[in-house]
Amino acid sequence: MAAPSASGPPFSSLKPLLAPWLLDHLTALGFSRSTPVQASTLPLVVQRHKDVIVEAVTGSGKTLAYLVPLLEMARAKIEAGDSLDRGIHSLVILPTRELAIQVFSVLQGLLASAPSDFREALIPQLLVGGSSTQYHTSGRRKGVESGDESEDDGIASVNTAATDYARFRRDGSNVLIGTPGRVEELLSPGKRGGKVAARQRCKTVELLVLDEADRLLDLGFMQSLTTIVGAMPSQRRTALFSATMSDAMTGLVRLGLRNPVRVTVKVEAKPTPAAKATQATEDAKAGRTPSTLSNYFLITPHHLKLAQLIRLLRYEAQEHAARKIIVFFATCSQVEYFYRALNEVPALRSNKTDKMKLFSLHGKQDPKRRSAVYRNFVDEIALPSSSSSSSSTSSTSILLSTDVASRGLDLPNVDLVVQYDPPLDPKVFQHRIGRTARAGRPGRAVCLLAKGAEESYIDFLKLRGVKGERYGSLQEQDDGKVERVQVGSQEDHDASSQRLTNALRNACLSDRGLHDSLVLALVSYLRAYGKHEARFVFPLKALVDQVEALARSWGAVRLPRLGELKERDAKRRRKAKGDARADGEGEEGEQEVVSEGAPPGADEAGYLDGSVDEKTWSYKDAAKETARLAKLEAAEARRQAQAQQEANGEAPSTSSNVAARKRMRLTGDDDATTGAWSDQKKRKERKEERRVKKGKKREAIWRAKKEAEEAEEAQKKAAEQGVEGGESGEDDDDADAWAEEEREVRREKRAKRREKARKAGERGARRQRGDAKESDDDAESEGEFGMGDASSGEDGEVGAVESNYGGFFDDL
Ligand SMILES: Nc1ncnc2c1ncn2[C@@H]1O[C@H](COP(=O)(O)OP(=O)(O)OP(=O)(O)O)[C@@H](O)[C@H]1O
Numbered sequence: 039m040a041a042p043s044a045s046g047p048p049f050s051s052l053k054p055l056l057a058p059w060l061l062d063h064l065t066a067l068g069f070s071r072s073t074p075v076q077a078s079t080l081p082l083v084v085q086r087h088k089d090v091i092v093e094a095v096t097g098s099g100k101t102l103a104y105l106v107p108l109l110e111m112a113r114a115k116i117e118a119g120d121s122l123d124r125g126i127h128s129l130v131i132l133p134t135r136e137l138a139i140q141v142f143s144v145l146q147g148l149l150a151s152a153p154s155d156f157r158e159a160l161i162p163q164l165l166v167g168g169s170s171t172q173y174h175t176s177g178r179r180k181g182v183e184s185g186d187e188s189e190d191d192g193i194a195s196v197n198t199a200a201t202d203y204a205r206f207r208r209d210g211s212n213v214l215i216g217t218p219g220r221v222e223e224l225l226s227p228g229k230r231g232g233k234v235a236a237r238q239r240c241k242t243v244e245l246l247v248l249d250e251a252d253r254l255l256d257l258g259f260m261q262s263l264t265t266i267v268g269a270m271p272s273q274r275r276t277a278l279f280s281a282t283m284s285d286a287m288t289g290l291v292r293l294g295l296r297n298p299v300r301v302t303v304k305v306e307a308k309p310t311p312a313a314k315a316t317q318a319t320e321d322a323k324a325g326r327t328p329s330t331l332s333n334y335f336l337i338t339p340h341h342l343k344l345a346q347l348i349r350l351l352r353y354e355a356q357e358h359a360a361r362k363i364i365v366f367f368a369t370c371s372q373v374e375y376f377y378r379a380l381n382e383v384p385a386l387r388s389n390k391t392d393k394m395k396l397f398s399l400h401g402k403q404d405p406k407r408r409s410a411v412y413r414n415f416v417d418e419i420a421l422p423s424s425s426s427s428s429s430s431t432s433s434t435s436i437l438l439s440t441d442v443a444s445r446g447l448d449l450p451n452v453d454l455v456v457q458y459d460p461p462l463d464p465k466v467f468q469h470r471i472g473r474t475a476r477a478g479r480p481g482r483a484v485c486l487l488a489k490g491a492e493e494s495y496i497d498f499l500k501l502r503g504v505k506g507e508r509y510g511s512l513q514e515q516d517d518g519k520v521e522r523v524q525v526g527s528q529e530d531h532d533a534s535s536q537r538l539t540n541a542l543r544n545a546c547l548s549d550r551g552l553h554d555s556l557v558l559a560l561v562s563y564l565r566a567y568g569k570h571e572a573r574f575v576f577p578l579k580a581l582v583d584q585v586e587a588l589a590r591s592w593g594a595v596r597l598p599r600l601g602e603l604k605e606r607d608a609k610r611r612r613k614a615k616g617d618a619r620a621d622g623e624g625e626e627g628e629q630e631v632v633s634e635g636a637p638p639g640a641d642e643a644g645y646l647d648g649s650v651d652e653k654t655w656s657y658k659d660a661a662k663e664t665a666r667l668a669k670l671e672a673a674e675a676r677r678q679a680q681a682q683q684e685a686n687g688e689a690p691s692t693s694s695n696v697a698a699r700k701r702m703r704l705t706g707d708d709d710a711t712t713g714a715w716s717d718q719k720k721r722k723e724r725k726e727e728r729r730v731k732k733g734k735k736r737e738a739i740w741r742a743k744k745e746a747e748e749a750e751e752a753q754k755k756a757a758e759q760g761v762e763g764g765e766s767g768e769d770d771d772d773a774d775a776w777a778e779e780e781r782e783v784r785r786e787k788r789a790k791r792r793e794k795a796r797k798a799g800e801r802g803a804r805r806q807r808g809d810a811k812e813s814d815d816d817a818e819s820e821g822e823f824g825m826g827d828a829s830s831g832e833d834g835e836v837g838a839v840e841s842n843y844g845g846f847f848d849d850l
Pocket residue numbers: 041042043044068069070071072073076094095096097098099100101102280281445446447448472473476477
């Protein structure tokens with residue numbers, strides 16, 4: 039597919055003039071014109087030697103906006119007679135492995151057209167951690183044999199930190215592209231000072247790029263970045279890039295930017311005729327979304343979201359020729375469940391003309407599988423999306439994903455982005471919808487919102503510069519055709535959604551494994567929902583109140599035991615009790631409402647529409663079914679033994695009591711949920727006390743360890759800096775400044791940790807957590823996906839940003 043034309047000046051007219059081979063390469067790619075962000079960044083970095091903070095909408099070409107300057111800076115050095123073999127020339131840091139791999143591939147593509155002497159001088163290396171499947175440099179220093187590793191596409195060898203380091207030394211890599219953890223590892227002094235060489239080679243760095251800079255902070259990489267930057271010279275250029283620069287950016291600015299220029303590119307391309315016909319142009323004026331994007335909100339009750347999603351996929355494929363679609367969910371378990379459900383339940387794709395090919399991507403997948411899914415989805419041949427005819431042979435590729443695919447990934451030709459769940463962090467909204475309408479192409483995005491409080495999300499986003507229209511709702515006709523109807527005309531129940539629910543329920547009944555997957559999805563969804571940053575827009579209580587209807591709509595047979603439900607039902611019971619007393623019904627009323635642990639709409643064991651025979655409810659998976667039958671047999675044997683003991687007048691053995699209790703808890707017949715309320719309460723209090731105590735102990739141990747490590751690190755650093763100081767006075771000053779900087783960051787971190795622990799303690803005591811043990815697979819913290827610890831947000835908020843900030847290139 040031909041590249042869409044960008045709206046900036048032609049590459050050939052940019053200053054400084056680009057190398058002829060680079061111009062040819064860009065032209066061959068079909069990029070005759072630059073994008074505004076590319077046109078504005080090049081002269082600032084290369085000619086005016088400025089540090090930059092660049093905020094530009096998704097898909098506006100930020101990658102080339104730093105790779106082209108990187109190549110031009112390297113070229114200038116080489117032309118000045120520097121062979122670039124003294125040390126590292128530039129360093130690009132990205133928050134996730136996939137992004138680093140993507141940028142590395144773009145650089146490899148550019149270098150493929152470079153003259154051989156340039157290619158021999160510039161040796162890129164990819165540094166990513168966190169998995170056994172790794173990627174490596176394709177660079178080859180002249181005269182160095184590739185040895186046992188393949189040098190084809192830079193993918194698929196196994197690299198540990200040690201092999202990365204060995205390669206770095208062997209090849210003399212001078213352009214590093216990687217994630218913070220692995221880069222930090224490379225630069226940290228190894229045991230017996232083994233890696234001092236890498237730190238020394240950092241002293242020549244000329245350009246440091248932090249891409250998706252705000253995400254780097256969100257993921258808590260501040261400490262790693264501080265270490266990395268600590269190894270660099272102060273006389274370098276630093277460039278921060280993102281589509282969303284948060285307030286926390288001031289923390290990154292502290293990482294040594296000198297009088298940075300802020301580049302804000304709000305409109306990146308002229309709207310297409312199609313986009314002009316919609317509200318897309320208006321959105322673009324607000325500046326937060328690409329001008330070619332049409333953004334919509336579909337409002338529906340919680341329990342109809344799934345039915346609406348399925349209709350939406352079919353409707354967009356039929357009417358807007360959507361051939362590549364991404365659907366975002368909040369959690370990994372949801373992706374797993376809906377992937378299975380959509381694949382296994384034919385009713386979900388009842389229309390014979392619909393050919394939907396599904397892919398699933400999330401952070402808990404094996405990295406090898408994730409890479410394969412990603413590549414397969416990218417490689418899917420998308421049919422031309424310009425015609426709106428619904429061809430019977432057309433096929434639609436649908437990627438079900440968590441936020442693992444929300445940022446930075448340049449997935450080609452995505453026609454539609456659907457958000458089944460809005461993101462927990464509102465900032466991510468822009469990144470998600472930015473997977474379509476890239477580089478001037480048209481694109482559509484639909485976000486599903488639940489009726490009620492969630493509707494205020496539309497105004498909430500408007501205030502943040504993201505606008506959208508209401509989509510209306512979708513109804514299925516008797517002949518299976520989907521139609522879009524006016525806003526507000528949707529029924530709360532309809533026959534086809536009931537058919538869908540029945541089909542899902544039957545699928546769950548015929549495979550207990552599918553139901554297990556549903557339970558995990560439901561639990562993780564509720565947990566994630568409670569973590570929305572905009573809590574007033576996403577009140578957990580409203581969702582919990584409708585959880586039975588929601589669970590039914592997903593096909594649930596039985597509700598899991600959820601702390602949230604128990605709290606809700608306890609409240610309802612208390613209220614009913616009060617009402618009954620007020621009505622003068624006394625104890626009778628009281629008895630009516632006592633149904634411990636069983637939410638309304640479900641019976642005492644949690645069954646939603648009548649109980650099922652647990653003994654015959656089987657797994658399709660043979661191994662799981664064998665294990666289940668074995669458990670049943672063992673339980674039956676225990677029951678018989680106990681009955682025998684009782685018949686003989688003996689007291690049942692303690693061990694069998696313990697086992698029985700455990701079993702009852704697993705099957706949901708636990709005394710803990712059906713015993714006296716006061717006993718439950720005491721048990722919970724004791725449990726909570728133990729938890730808080732344990733947490734405090736763990737934290738104290740961790741803090742002591744961390745402080746010892748930091749002290750050791752500081753000592754080593756001081757020793758190193760002593761050596762360097764003899765060589766360069768300027769480095770010495772820098773070292774002092776950095777040491778002070780690091781101390782300050784550490785102080786802030788400690789204070790934050792203390793505050794966090796205090797709050798957690800308070801929260802824990804308040805919450806009285808429930809006993810549902812299903813995995814909380816959390817809204818996609820990319821720590822799962824990328825590498826390093828995603829849990830500690832260390833966004834050291836500080837000082838004011840340098841003077842010439844603000845609107846320098848506004849509205850380019
Ligand atoms: N000058 C250009 N003309 C046409 N297409 C371009 C140009 N520059 C880059 N592109 C293409 O635009 C697409 C988006 O580029 P890129 O991934 O760099 O965007 P981005 O701004 O980094 O987006 P995000 O914020 O989502 O990471 C890529 O497919 C790229 O090849």
